[in-house]
Amino acid sequence: MKNCILLLYLFLFSEATAQHAPVEIMAGHQYFNYQHSIHRKLNTNSKFGWTHITNLMRRYVNHSEKGGRPNEIMNQVYLTTNLSNQFMVMGGLFFTPVTDMKISFAGQYAYRTKTLSLIVNPRFDFGEKFTYELFGLFEFRPAIAPDIHFYGRVQFMTNHSNEGHNRSYQQLRAGVESNKIQFGIGTTFDQYGTKWISTANTGIFIRKIL
Template identity: 35%
Template sequence: MKIILLSISVMLAVKTANTQPLIIEGLAGNDYLFYQHLIAKKISDKSPFGIMHIANVSSFYQSNKVKKAAEVMNQAYITSKLNRSLTLLTGIFYSNATNVRIAAGIQYAAVFKNGLWVTVPRVDIMKNGSVELMSMLEFQPPVKEHTKLYVRLQVMSNYGPYQHNRSYQRVRLGVTIKGTQIGAGMNFDEYGKDTKVYVNTGIFLRKEIN
């Protein structure tokens, strides 16, 4: 099932990226390699409907003291734009900890001078499902021609009916040069009831492909 879902994700990413903006990011850290991409495609220019695909993969080094299998997360949604800021999401959420779940959420996005704020509450549509909140703040003030400062803070917390499931905080600090971001990144990860924070620090590369 995991191989099938990953194959579908890759095919969807490749096919959609031919005509739509694609955001890809990789982080080479001290504990694991991290990859993520985001694709959002409108069905047509006049339609409020579209599709969205998000994928995250964390591949832990064999030398890592905390032995962990690769962590995989895939989300595929039918989107419906309600107004300039709000978009309804309905679709499928998958992780190797939860398997496949039907999910729904709503995205609020606000664009401001040199920046973007996005927040997405999401719920599993099932008995004893989880609830989740993700927020992201991105800031890119110009430094000189073709160069901007790049700052991003992204946080997420997921809770089940009885306990905390998963949280993360991702920090990026670097520069944007002609649509490509590069710099230092840190991922802070928390799992289950354990409040211990696992830190992955490294260099990130992010590319916006239009």
């Protein structure tokens, strides 16, 4: 619990120079979730940069020795090249304890206005088992009062290999935003394996754009 409080404090009051770097924590009824996506250019005018993406899931009750779901960690790090204001290509490394380290290549389309964001990101991994993935995100944040916005987000990921489905999720968030801090209610639906075994996690989220 002390570590969670420290993480929350640093999360809310730290500053960074990354370009549009969302950091989110959610305390759900099944697990605690932390995720961030940080992108930085090598310099202000450069089309080259780097990206780091992570997602951590810490379950409150973990009986993996009895067949329960283990805690999860996912890390991605890429060198990036902007082809235009909306298109980017990435190459780097992908890691989870299940897949181990893999070489990964991805493309990204991003469209942003003051009230909405749309991101589509196909990705391919190369290793002992070839996998392919599609990530998508849609955000809507219209103003409802001076300096206050409604915040809504739909985010999904689905990962497959030649053997079938590996892992998918769908995240739903609804709340308010003020001073680049977003908070509200969230639900995540998780699916696992070729049988698409499903679970859900609902709770309170808080998110900051660094």
